[in-house]
Amino acid sequence: MAAPVGDIGLIGLAVMGQNLILNMNDKGFTVVAYNRTTSKVDHFLANEAKGTKVVGAWSIEELCAKLKRPRKIILLVKAGPAVDSFIEQLIPHLEPGDIIIDGGNSHYPDSIRRTKELEAKGFLFVGSGVSGGEEGARHGPSLMPGGSPAAWPAIKEIFQKTAAQVNGEPCCDWVGETGAGHYVKMVHNGIEYGDMQLIAEAYDILKRGLGLHEDEIADIFTTWNKGVLDSFLIEITANILRFKDDDGEPLVTKILDQAGQKGTGKWTAIAALDAGMPVTLIGEAVFARCLSGLKEERIRASKVIAGPQKEAFKGDKKQFIDDLEQALYASKIMSYTQGFMLMRETAKELNWNLNYAGIARMWRGGCIIKSVFLGDITSAYQKNQNLESLLFDDFFNKAAHKAQPGWRRIVAQAVLWGIPTPAFSTALAFFDGYRSEIVPANILQAQRDYFGAHTFKVLLGKENAKLKAGQDIHINWTGRGGSVSASTYSA
Numbered sequence: 001m002a003a004p005v006g007d008i009g010l011i012g013l014a015v016m017g018q019n020l021i022l023n024m025n026d027k028g029f030t031v032v033a034y035n036r037t038t039s040k041v042d043h044f045l046a047n048e049a050k051g052t053k054v055v056g057a058w059s060i061e062e063l064c065a066k067l068k069r070p071r072k073i074i075l076l077v078k079a080g081p082a083v084d085s086f087i088e089q090l091i092p093h094l095e096p097g098d099i100i101i102d103g104g105n106s107h108y109p110d111s112i113r114r115t116k117e118l119e120a121k122g123f124l125f126v127g128s129g130v131s132g133g134e135e136g137a138r139h140g141p142s143l144m145p146g147g148s149p150a151a152w153p154a155i156k157e158i159f160q161k162t163a164a165q166v167n168g169e170p171c172c173d174w175v176g177e178t179g180a181g182h183y184v185k186m187v188h189n190g191i192e193y194g195d196m197q198l199i200a201e202a203y204d205i206l207k208r209g210l211g212l213h214e215d216e217i218a219d220i221f222t223t224w225n226k227g228v229l230d231s232f233l234i235e236i237t238a239n240i241l242r243f244k245d246d247d248g249e250p251l252v253t254k255i256l257d258q259a260g261q262k263g264t265g266k267w268t269a270i271a272a273l274d275a276g277m278p279v280t281l282i283g284e285a286v287f288a289r290c291l292s293g294l295k296e297e298r299i300r301a302s303k304v305i306a307g308p309q310k311e312a313f314k315g316d317k318k319q320f321i322d323d324l325e326q327a328l329y330a331s332k333i334m335s336y337t338q339g340f341m342l343m344r345e346t347a348k349e350l351n352w353n354l355n356y357a358g359i360a361r362m363w364r365g366g367c368i369i370k371s372v373f374l375g376d377i378t379s380a381y382q383k384n385q386n387l388e389s390l391l392f393d394d395f396f397n398k399a400a401h402k403a404q405p406g407w408r409r410i411v412a413q414a415v416l417w418g419i420p421t422p423a424f425s426t427a428l429a430f431f432d433g434y435r436s437e438i439v440p441a442n443i444l445q446a447q448r449d450y451f452g453a454h455t456f457k458v459l460l461g462k463e464n465a466k467l468k469a470g471q472d473i474h475i476n477w478t479g480r481g482g483s484v485s486a487s488t489y490s491a
């Protein structure tokens with residue numbers, strides 16, 4: 001039998017798989033391609049892959065036979081049972097140390113399970129976030145691999161050469177153990193929801209608040225794209241706003257205001273609730289899409305619920321637009337602060353050694369949230385890998401302080417106009433809550449103890465004979481209740 005030729009195998013010849021194969025081929029790797037419906041292998045070899053080094057396989061057995069050891073096989077198939085089915089089919093043809101890589105949009109608990117199951121059988125598993133869609137897959141995606149650490153040295157060269165490059169650095173590094181790669185990809189998608197919502201709110205304020213035309217708003221976004229907000233999403237939004245329908249109207253004004261979602265933002269929000277972390281901006285971004293979905297109800301409500309009388313803006317427009325830029329920047333800082341806090345908490349819970357500077361670097365290029373801003377986050381975590389939150393980093397601390405006055409003016413003005421800004425507002429509320437030594441949770445604790453004998457702890461410095469430090473205290477608030485307290489636990 002001929003010696004194996006393939007550096008890596010790939011299963012799943014749909015849009016992502018085909019493009020990633022061609023990309024890896026361009027980087028000098030020999031890829032063996034397989035698909036469940038094998039006619040797609042023939043079609044791919046005869047068309048898109050014609051003239052390349054790509055090798056076809058028409059069975060799992062043939063795919064495995066054509067790969068160099070340790071075998072590396074990427075699955076780019078529909079997330080869910082299809083991934084498990086291929087893993088089962090592959091196992092009889094693998095040897096210990098071989099590596100199965102899932103590059104689809106799998107939910108991280110599945111990747112945790114698959115890592116454990118495959119490692120128990122002597123194989124290695126990598127769950128890798130792949131971002132950037134078709135274009136990214138073809139010319140350089142952001143790749144976020146996690147799973148069995150022993151797999152990384154074997155796949156590192158292929159992954160880092162295939163990924164997008166920014167300033168000569170690959171947008172790919174080892175993320176962490178078990179499901180960490182897919183977890184980080186999920187948080188990436190959640191952050192993407194937040195960034196998109198913030199831009200949509202800025203558009204709404206400029207359109208309904210200042211009364212600007214799409215062309216004028218596009219110019220503002222183009223200017224912002226040269227400063228701290230320099231990012232793919234700001235750039236494409238400017239292009240979208242300039243795009244005209246056949247009658248010369250901006251096409252965007254004709255698009256139904258009902259946002260779709262595939263679920264990764266929701267997964268992030270649920271993960272945040274499970275971890276008990278205040279990832280409020282992503283949550284609001286998901287809920288804003290839910291509210292947008294209530295189109296018929298909103299139409300009816302708009303006829304019977306009046307907002308404030310709209311007053312024309314009398315202030316300094318230039319100053320207002322500068323304030324809005326700062327509000328967007330500061331809100332974005334809050335969103336990333338929250339996202340990294342979530343990753344930190346989960347890493348603690350699941351014993352992952354997450355590479356935070358690496359994560360920010362991976363997101364710098366090849367993906368939807370790519371931005372200059374992520375370079376500053378990389379620097380912050382390079383300076384201090386154990387940073388509690390971005391707001392403790394000098395650069396972001398100063399940036400948030402500088403943005404504060406304009407940010408508050410924008411949120412206040414939007415409230416007066418009756419223009420909803422859930423993402424801007426929650427970012428500011430988070431900032432004010434996070435910087436408060438005292439929050440009104442004392443009232444909540446008192447209420448809980450009053451109606452349910454849930455107990456409370458005493459504030460440091462306020463102890464006395466009745467209020468003892470560190471103890472769970474129950475007070476008979478009405479003189480009528482008993483002295484039995486409920487057991488304490490966190491739900």
Ligand code: NBP
Binds near residue numbers: 011016017036106
């Ligand atoms: P699809 O998500 O459309 O999946 C198509 C592939 O899955 C085909 O190879 C198909 O085989 C295979 N497949 C299906 Br569908 N059901 C199967 C089953 N029950 N058993 C075995 N194979 C099955 O392809 P894609 O859009 O290229 O995405 C691939 C992965 O990458 C997905 O997890 C996706 O979420 C993720 N992703 C996509 C993007 C993007 O922009 N599209 C970006 C980032 C990540 P067949 O040809 O025989 O039907």
